Amino acid sequence: MVSARTHRLILSRPFRYSQLLGQDTDVVSDLAGLAISVRGLRKTYISKANGSKDAVAGIDLEVKSGEIFAILGPNGAGKTTTVEILEGYRDRDGGEVKVLGQDPAKLGNDSWAWRNRIGIVLQSTNDAQDLSVSETINHFANYYSNPRDPDSVIHDVGLDEKRDARIQTLSGGQRRRLDVALGIIGNPEILFLDEPTTGFDPEARRAFWDLIRSLRDEGRTILLTTHYLDEAEALADRVAVIVDGKIIEVSTPESLGGRNTAKARISWLENGAKQEIESDFPAAEVAKLSTKFGGEVPELTVIRPSLEDIYLKMIGQL
Amino acid sequence: MRPNIIKVGFLRGGLEIKQFMRQRESVVFTLLFPVMLLFIFGSVFKGDLAPGVTFSQYFVAGMIASGLVNTGFQQLAIMIPLERDFGTLKRLRGTPISPISYFIGKAVLVFVAMIVQVGALMGFGAALFGLDLPNTTERWLRFIWLILLGSICSTILGIAFSAIPKNGRGASAVVSPIVIILQFFSGVFFVFSTLPQWMQQFAALFPLKWLTQGMRSVFLPESFATQEVAKSWEIPQIAIVLLLWTVLGTILALKTFKWSEK
Numbered sequence: 001m002v003s004a005r006t007h008r009l010i011l012s013r014p015f016r017y018s019q020l021l022g023q024d025t026d027v028v029s030d031l032a033g034l035a036i037s038v039r040g041l042r043k044t045y046i047s048k049a050n051g052s053k054d055a056v057a058g059i060d061l062e063v064k065s066g067e068i069f070a071i072l073g074p075n076g077a078g079k080t081t082t083v084e085i086l087e088g089y090r091d092r093d094g095g096e097v098k099v100l101g102q103d104p105a106k107l108g109n110d111s112w113a114w115r116n117r118i119g120i121v122l123q124s125t126n127d128a129q130d131l132s133v134s135e136t137i138n139h140f141a142n143y144y145s146n147p148r149d150p151d152s153v154i155h156d157v158g159l160d161e162k163r164d165a166r167i168q169t170l171s172g173g174q175r176r177r178l179d180v181a182l183g184i185i186g187n188p189e190i191l192f193l194d195e196p197t198t199g200f201d202p203e204a205r206r207a208f209w210d211l212i213r214s215l216r217d218e219g220r221t222i223l224l225t226t227h228y229l230d231e232a233e234a235l236a237d238r239v240a241v242i243v244d245g246k247i248i249e250v251s252t253p254e255s256l257g258g259r260n261t262a263k264a265r266i267s268w269l270e271n272g273a274k275q276e277i278e279s280d281f282p283a284a285e286v287a288k289l290s291t292k293f294g295g296e297v298p299e300l301t302v303i304r305p306s307l308e309d310i311y312l313k314m315i316g317q318l
Numbered sequence: 319m320r321p322n323i324i325k326v327g328f329l330r331g332g333l334e335i336k337q338f339m340r341q342r343e344s345v346v347f348t349l350l351f352p353v354m355l356l357f358i359f360g361s362v363f364k365g366d367l368a369p370g371v372t373f374s375q376y377f378v379a380g381m382i383a384s385g386l387v388n389t390g391f392q393q394l395a396i397m398i399p400l401e402r403d404f405g406t407l408k409r410l411r412g413t414p415i416s417p418i419s420y421f422i423g424k425a426v427l428v429f430v431a432m433i434v435q436v437g438a439l440m441g442f443g444a445a446l447f448g449l450d451l452p453n454t455t456e457r458w459l460r461f462i463w464l465i466l467l468g469s470i471c472s473t474i475l476g477i478a479f480s481a482i483p484k485n486g487r488g489a490s491a492v493v494s495p496i497v498i499i500l501q502f503f504s505g506v507f508f509v510f511s512t513l514p515q516w517m518q519q520f521a522a523l524f525p526l527k528w529l530t531q532g533m534r535s536v537f538l539p540e541s542f543a544t545q546e547v548a549k550s551w552e553i554p555q556i557a558i559v560l561l562l563w564t565v566l567g568t569i570l571a572l573k574t575f576k577w578s579e580k
Contacts (some may be wrong), residue, residue, distance in 0.1 A: 087412060112320055112414040120412035125405030130340040131333070142329050143413045145319050186413065 035100065035190050035221040036063035036086060042094035043081050043245075055081045057245035058095070065189075068212065068222040070236035072229065074315055078245040079225040080123060083194055086223070087120050100189060116145055119188030121179045123195055129168040133159050136167065137181050144186035157181045157211060173204035177211070184215060191215060193224040197231060209234050229311050243315045257310035269298040320414070327419040331426025338427055348389055349435050352381050353442045359507075360447040367509075371539060374447040378439060379533035380506035385435050386465070387497055387526050390428040390472025395479040395493040400486030402576065411577035421477055421571065428476075429469040436465065452536050460553070461536045467560045468529050474567035475525075481574035500526045511547055518547060525563045528556045 038061040046052045056078045063069040071079050084090045085097060088104035088111070097103055102114050128136050137154055141147035154163050157177040162170060170178065176196060183191055193212070197205045212235055216222055226232055232239045233253040240250045254260050264282035268275055268289060279285045282302050289297045338344055356378065363373035401407050410420060443449030452458050483489035501507060503521035510518065510530065521527040534542065535551035543551050 089408070089411065112416065115412065115414040116320075118412075120409075122405060122408060122412070125409055127401070127404045127406035127409060128337070130337045135333070135336070139329065139333050140413065142321060142326055143415045145321060145414075182409070 033065040034062055034098075035065045036061065036069075036223065037098045038062070038082075038086070038095065039097075040095035041082065041085065041092060041097060043078075043085065043090070044093050054245050056085070056092075059242070059245070059247050061240060061247070061250075063221060063223055065221050066216070066219055067237040068216050068224060068235050070232040070239045071223070071225045071242055072227070072232045072236075072239050072311070073225075073242035074227055077242045077315075079227075079242060080194055081245075082242070083192055083223065083225055087118070087192055088115075116186060117189045119183035119186055119191040121176075121183040121191070121193045121196055123198075125179065130166060132164050132166055133170070133178055133181075134163040136178070137185055140182050140185050146187050147185055148187045150185065153181050153185050156184075156214070158207065172199050173201070173208070176200070176208070180208075180211065184220075188220065190221045190223065193222065195225055195227065197226070197228065205231070229308055233307055241311070241314055248314060253307070256307060257314050259305060259307060259310050262305050262310075265303045266301070267303075268300045274299075323416045323419050324422060326415060327422025328426060330415075330419055330423030331430075334423050334427035335430050338431065344393075348393070348431055349438050352385050352388075352435055352439050356381055356439060356443055356447070360443075368539075368542075371542070372448060374443055374449055375537055376509065376534070378443050378449055379537045380501075380504075380530050381439055382436055382465075383468070383504075383526060383529035383533045384497075384501050384506045385439070386432060386468040386472045386529055387500070389431050389435060390469055391476040391479065392493050392497045394424055394428070394473060394476030395483065396486070396489040398477060398480035399483045399489040403486040407577045417572065417575055417577075421474065424477060425470050425473040428473045429466065432465055432469050450537070457536050460532070464529065464532045464536070464556075467557070467564070468525070468532075471525055471560045471564040471567065474564055474571050478567045478570035478574060481576055500524055503527070504530050506530055511545055525560055528552075528559045532556045 038059055041056050041059040041061075042054065043056040044052050044054050059078075059082060061069075061071075061082075071082065073079050081090065085092050086099050086104060088099075088107060091105050097105070100114065100117055102110075104114070107114050131139075134150070134154060138150045141150050154160060157180050159174060159177055159181065162174055167175070167178065180193070180196070183193070196212070197208050200208060209231070212222060212224070224231075224235065236253055238250060239253050239256060240247045241256070242248070249256065261280075263278040263280055265276060265278050266282055266285050266289075267277075277285065286297070286300065286302065289300070356374065359377050360372075360374045363377070366372055367376055398407070440449065440451060444451060452461055479493065480489075483492045500521070503513070503517050504510070504524070504527040505513065505521070506526070510521075510527070513521075518527075531546065531551065532553070534546075535553065543549070546552070
């Protein structure tokens, strides 16, 4: 019973091909295709105050078609720089990048065709204040060769009631939904989301996560950056943890930092003192204790390290 | 199939006009400011330039020409850095839209705003200051191509110039002095032929002087042509200078246009 929560978490997640194959991407690239591949990516910023700093210090990444891939890391770790290089906004100082088979830094005259296949949700924008939701989404549909139906996009992002509202009257969460609508109006194969739920209240975040999952279920590849652990856990098929411009781990959220195999800590009260053991088989231990005590075990607790404990340890904050 | 670049440009123009019309300040400034100036100048300089030709007649020509510079060059050189700040351009950059479509959208906005502005100016001038409207088809046609070419030239130069201001807040301080100086040098506020020769020659390098001259050819009697520095309206030269600046501006704009501040 003890580790039921963990089990439920694993089982409730829809089965994904990528999880089965884990990180063995050479096999996967043939079978499922890679949406994004990055090798040795490097970006250095030079400032007068601090000299040169590696914002991205040699990153390797492979994102498979159809998965939600999260880049998780603290502020300033290099998430946005990485994603903006993939989106073609920034140039890089080293490494190879392929997004949908093309190098975003060398698009040339074909850039429109590539942009026609990707969708971008930027970190924060403040544009088009004087237009309505529907006007903006309908207009952006004109930019793409095969856009989605604007009305259904408005519906999908949950802005039906706000369709005629001026953008300046939207709340932060609604504004973000509009950003997503503009990101998906072109029917993209890859959707980039840069810290999409910063500043959301919990309810808005849940609703937003459902939206992102439904986009994945339509077969889109989603690359998401976040500094929220629970967001990566709730959404991502795989997570890369990035610290100081380097990726320190890529895995499924369940097994991040060896969490799934970490020993459980069992504690109880015996002879007026707190007893504690660590075990790979907590259920068996509890059963033993239960026999010993003839039923209930006083002050029994069984704890696995939380994802947060592991994450904070990984990024060096614990 | 790529959506047609020109069609997308015009659709963008429609959107720009919508946004423009919804910003009351910009509408009031662009449309009423020239009318107010005309009112002030028209009230101060009551005399006639020649029998039957009021100073307003001369001044309206300058107002329309400098309206082209204000609505196109000045407005865009300030607005585009602001759009960079707001993320408008960064978002567009992430879509398949061509910069050309974006440029066309701006030109459409400038042209439509100009038509409305000119309408207000002429209506107001005719009603209150006895402004004579162009009286021949030839003049009307010239008037129309001057506004069209002037709008395009002014737009593309505004886009090219927008690469210079670092951000939206500073843009006005960089752009406005240039426009004001050009207005004084180009015969908008004074009779051009009375200006010092060096000023005239300097002004002749830029489009505003030629636009103003072109507008005089539309609004002043034919006999006034002899009072020009060159003793003629120099219509072909006007067209050539505007076209040259448009080509130069287009090359510069395509080279220097920045979707976002790096």
